[in-house]
Amino acid sequence: MSGMNAMEKKLAEYKCDTNEAICLKLVRFPEDIEDESTTFHPEYSHQLFGDDEVAFGYKGLQIQLYYSAGNLSTLFKVKYTAKVTEKFDCVQPDDVEGKIREVIPVGFSCNTDDFVSLLEKEANFKPFGTLLHTFKVHSVEEGEDITYQIYKADVSTPGFREYHERLQTFLMWFIETASFIDVDDERWDFFLLFEKYNKDGGTHFATVGYMTVYNYYVYPDKTRPRVSQMLILPPFQGEGHGAQLLEAVHRFYCTSPLVQDITAEDPSENYVKLRDFVLVKLCQELPSFSTEQLSFGFSDEMVTDAREKLKINKKHARRVYEILRLRVTDMGDEEKARAYRLEIKRRLFGPYKKNQRELTKMMKCLRPEELVSHISQMDTQLQHEELEKSYQELVGEYRRVIERLARA
Numbered sequence: 026m027s028g029m030n031a032m033e034k035k036l037a038e039y040k041c042d043t044n045e046a047i048c049l050k051l052v053r054f055p056e057d058i059e060d061e062s063t064t065f066h067p068e069y070s071h072q073l074f075g076d077d078e079v080a081f082g083y084k085g086l087q088i089q090l091y092y093s094a095g096n097l098s099t100l101f102k103v104k105y106t107a108k109v110t111e112k113f114d115c116v117q118p119d120d121v122e123g124k125i126r127e128v129i130p131v132g133f134s135c136n137t138d139d140f141v142s143l144l145e146k147e148a149n150f151k152p153f154g155t156l157l158h159t160f161k162v163h164s165v166e167e168g169e170d171i172t173y174q175i176y177k178a179d180v181s182t183p184g185f186r187e188y189h190e191r192l193q194t195f196l197m198w199f200i201e202t203a204s205f206i207d208v209d210d211e212r213w214d215f216f217l218l219f220e221k222y223n224k225d226g227g228t229h230f231a232t233v234g235y236m237t238v239y240n241y242y243v244y245p246d247k248t249r250p251r252v253s254q255m256l257i258l259p260p261f262q263g264e265g266h267g268a269q270l271l272e273a274v275h276r277f278y279c280t281s282p283l284v285q286d287i288t289a290e291d292p293s294e295n296y297v298k299l300r301d302f303v304l305v306k307l308c309q310e311l312p313s314f315s316t317e318q319l320s321f322g323f324s325d326e327m328v329t330d331a332r333e334k335l336k337i338n339k340k341h342a343r344r345v346y347e348i349l350r351l352r353v354t355d356m357g358d359e360e361k362a363r364a365y366r367l368e369i370k371r372r373l374f375g376p377y378k379k380n381q382r383e384l385t386k387m388m389k390c391l392r393p394e395e396l397v398s399h400i401s402q403m404d405t406q407l408q409h410e411e412l413e414k415s416y417q418e419l420v421g422e423y424r425r426v427i428e429r430l431a432r433a
Contacts, residue, residue: 036081036109038084039081039082039083039107039109039118040081041079041080041081041083041084041085042079043067043074043078043080043086043088044066044067044069044070046086046087046088047066047070047090047198048064048066048087048090048091049067049092049198050063050064050089050090050092051063051092051258051260052091052092052093052094052100052140052144053094053144053147053222053229053231054144054224055141055144058091058137058141065259067197067198068198068199068201069197069198069200069201070197072203073124073125073128073197074124080121081118081119082109082116082118083105083107083109083118083119083121084105084107084108085104085105085106086103086104086105086121087102087103088102088103088125089102089103090125090129090194091140092191092232093143093147094147094231094232095147095150095219095229096143096146096147096150096188097188097191097232098134098140098143098144098146098191099132099133099191100133100135100140101129101135102135102137103125128194128197129191129194130187130190132187147229148224148225148227150229150230152174152176152217153176153178153182153184153185153188154176154178154179154185154217155176157175157177157273157276157277158175158269158273159173159174160173160269162264162265162266171220171222172220172221172222173218173220173221174218174219174221174230175217175269175270176217176219177214177217177277178217179211179213179215180208180209180213180215185215186208189208189215192232193205193206193254195256196254196256199256200254202291203254206237210239212240212241213237213238213239214237214238215236215237215238216235216236216270216273216274217235218232218233218235218257218266218269218270219231219232219233220261233258233266234255234256234258234261234267234270235254235256235270236252236254236255236256236270236271236274237252238250238251238252238253238274239251243285246283247283247285248283248284249284249285249286249287250278250284250287250336251289251290252271252274252287252289252290252296255267255270255271257270267299268299268302268306271299271300272303272306272307274287275287275303275304275307275336278336279334279336285336286332286336286337286338287336287337288338298422298425298426300341301345301348301423301426302429302430304335304337304341304344304345305345305348305349305426305430308330308331308335308337308349309349309430311327311331311335312330313326313327313330314327314330314345314346314349319349320353322368323343323346323347327342327346328342331345347369347419348423348426350365350368351365351423351424352427366416369416370412370416373412373415373419374412
C-alpha cells in the first residue's frame with residue numbers, strides 16, 4: 026500500500042492546472058513576447074482538458090498561444106521542465122499539442138523568428154467591414170485619449186473568414202459553454218472592435234473584442250437579431266468597451282424597419298447587467314420614459330416607443346421602466362417606497378400565482394399520498410419570504426445600474 030501511495034504521489038507531481046499553463050498574449054512589439062506583464066490566462070479550459078482542467082504528464086507545463094495584436098497571426102509552442110517517461114508503467118502523458126490543434130486553425134507558427142516576421146506585416150492590417158462608430162477612452166497609463174472603432178463585417182468580406190477562425194479560439198478560454206459557429210450561414214452578422222494606435226509613425230489596429238448576431242426570421246417579413254457571442258479580450262476589460270459595442274449594435278439595427286426586436290441567446294449574468302445599462306441609457310432619452318411619465322406607471326406608449334424606436338421588446342422595456350422609476354423615486358419617503366415595492370412585487374408574484382393555480386387543479390386529481398409531496402408549495406409564508414428576497418435582489422441589481430449611469 027505504501028508503494029502505491031508513493032507512486033500516486035510521484036504521478037501527482039506531473040499534473041498541471043491548464044488555466045495556469047495556457048499563456049495568452051496580444052503582441053504589438055517583438056519585446057512583448059518575453060514580457061510577462063503582457064501575459065493573460067484562460068478562465069476556462071474544460072472543453073479541451075476535462076472538468077478538472079488538468080493536463081497530466083508534465084512538470085512546469087507552459088502552453089504558449091501568442092497572437093499578433095491586429096491580424097491575430099498565431100505562435101503556438103509547448104514547453105515543460107519534465108515529462109513522464111517509460112519508468113512509469115502504462116502511463117502516457119496527455120497529448121496537449123493535439124488538443125490545442127483541435128481549436129486553432131492551420132497556418133500558425135511554431136518558431137519565434139517566423140512569428141516576429143509576421144509582426145512586421147501588421148502595418149498592412151486594416152479592420153474588416155464597414156465602420157459604424159468611433160469613440161475615445163482616456164488612458165491614465167498613457168496619459169492621453171485612446172481611439173477605438175467598431176466595424177460590421179460578414180463572411181463575404183475578403184480575408185475575414187480566416188481572421189474569424191483565429192478570433193473565435195478565444196471563446197474556448199473565456200465563455201464557459203462556447204461553441205464555434207457555422208460562418209457559411211449568411212444570416213450571421215459580425216461586429217468587431219479595434220483599438221487604433223500609432224507605431225513607428227504609422228497607424229495600426231489591435232483587436233479588442235467582437236460580437237456575433239444571428240438574424241432569425243419573424244413572420245411575415247421581419248427579422249429578430251439575436252446576440253449569440255460577445256467577448257471583450259481581458260487586456261481591455263473594465264474600460265466600458267462592452268457597453269460601447271452593444272450600444273453600437275443596437276443603433277445599427279434600429280435603423281432597419283425590417284427588425285422586430287433584438288434579443289440574446291442564453292444571456293449570462295454579466296451580459297444582463299450590461300444590457301440593463303445600455304437599454305436604460307437609450308430609453309431615458311425617449312419622451313415616454315421622462316420623469317413625469319414614469320410617475321404614471323408602465324404604459325403602452327413605453328412599450329410602443331421602445332419597440333419601434335429602439336427594437337426593445339416588452340419584457341426588457343418593463344425592466345428599463347422599473348430601473349428608471351427607482352431612480353426618480355424618493356425611497357426615503359415611506360409612502361412612495363411602498364408604492365414602488367408593491368408594483369414590483371405584483372409583477373414578481375405572477376409566477377407564484379400561476380403555480381398556485383396549477384397546484385389547485387392538481388389537487389382535484391391527486392391521491393392523498395401524492396398530495397403530500399406537493400403540499401409544501403402551498404406554504405404562503407414561504408412564498409412571501411421568497412418574494413421579498415427576489416425583490417431585494419432585484420433592487421440591488423437596479424441600484425448598480427443607476428450608479429453606473431451616474432458615472433457615465
